[in-house]
Amino acid sequence: MSRRTRGPRARRRRRVLVWGAVVVLLVGAGLGGVAVWQNTYALREERVTVRHDGRLLDGVLARPANGAGPFGLVVFVHGDGPVDATHETFYRPVWEAFAKAGYASLSLSKPGVGASEGNWLDQSMDDRADETLAAIxxxxxxxxxDGRRIGLWGASQAGWVLPKVAARDRAVRFVIAVSPAVDWQQQGRYNLLAELRKNGASQDETQTALRRRETTLDLLRQGATFEHYRNAVGRNDGMTAERWRFIARNYRSNAAEDLRAMRGTPTLLVLAGHDINVDVADTESAYRRVLPPDSLTVRHYPDATHSLVGNAVENSEPRLTLTAVFAPRRLYATGFLTEQHRFVRQFTDRQGTD
Structure with a gap:
């Protein structure tokens, strides 16, 4: 039920600490200037606060380095987990790509992350859509x-949020969906099997895991408590009471109906060739089935992982660390940042930014 995505996030947080240590060492060796230069972006960042539902949400508004605007705007919608406004700096190369096309970017830390109030685990996908509409x-x-040129960018779990927002605010100019799923339960099964294959699970282990999954789904359908779940599963799998309640709120999520309601909104669908979280073939089929061909652009990155990082980079800790320090823009798959720039550029109102 998507809980496995917490592992990569935990590893990413550790990597940030590693990167910090490496930077310190490099400064001591006289190479810190190179790292600082590579991690400096053509952006003007401003800390902002948005009030929604009685809570204050902390965020960043990143404008192009030059010009007074009015700029178009890309509002970011995060994937799963406790994501801060910059996604631990991972968003900045994307913001820069948009800035070069004359667009600002707005990203808020999830409730309970950084200075944002609340708890993101208390949210449904509808709650997340309401929050995004408040940001817009x-x-x-x-x-x-420029309020006429506001679009959405979202990854992974945002696939259940973006169509809701675009369907409810028909003035949204475009949607960029990166590695989204359509059906929560189908995605969970795909991710489970992909992880088992990756880890070399036997047929018996796979069947056991699938039976455990069906037990979990039955419990969710019954409205079982976390204690009931723990007693039924009989093992410590990392699930918490808060996470159980979050899954119970959202496990029925399916984007198909909202995709129909947002028909006509220009959409860029970004899919990765090494995605073990999302069945990209299923996602592409659903998007093509629902959205008109003239409003949908699909881009495949065969060598990318779910996060659009190059597969070879993500699966080598030394290479990942060195790339993050010395060439962070190259973390992303070849051509990804260029395509992000190209897609939003077509919506540039020349009288507004050029």
Whole structure:
């Protein structure tokens, strides 16, 4: 039920600490200037606060380095987990790509992350859509932002949020969906089997895992408590009471109906060739089946992982660390940042930014 995605996030947080240590060592060796230069972006970042549902959400508004605007805006919608506004700096190369096309970027830390109030595990996908709509409404009041050119960018779990927002706010100019799934339960089964294959599980181990999954689904359908789940499963699998309640709120999520409701909104669907979280063939089929061909652009990155990092880079800790320090823009699959720039550029209103 998508809980396995916490492993990569935990590893990513450890990598940030590793990167920090490496940077310190490099400074001591006289190479810190190179790392600082490579991690400097053509952006003007401003800390902002958005109020929603009685809570304050902390975030970053990243404008192009030059010009007064009005700029178009890309509002970021995070994937699963406790993601901060910059996604531990991972978003900055994407923000820069948009800035070069004349677009600002807005990203809020999830509730309970950083200075944002609340708890993201208390949210349904509808709650997340409401939060995103509040961010858009706030942005439309900001000087220097062109409210006619506001689009959405989201990854992974955002696939259940983006279509809701675009369906409810028909003024949203475009949607960029990176590695999204359509059906929560289908995605969970695919991810489970992919992880088992990756880890070399035997046929008996696979069948056991599938039976455990069916038990979990039955418990969710019955509205079982976390204690009931723990007693039924009989093992410590890392599930927490908060996570159980989050899954119970969201395990029925399916984006198909919302995709139909947002028909006509220009959409860029980004899919990775080494995605073990999402069945990209199923996602592409669903998007093509529902969205008109003239509004849908699909881009495949065969050598990329779920996070659009190059597969060879993500699966080598030394290479990942060195790339993050010395060439962070190259973390992403070849051509990804260029395509992000190209896609939003077509919506540039020349009288607004050029």
């Amino acid at each position: 409404a706030w942005a439309r009041t900001r000087p220097g932002i």
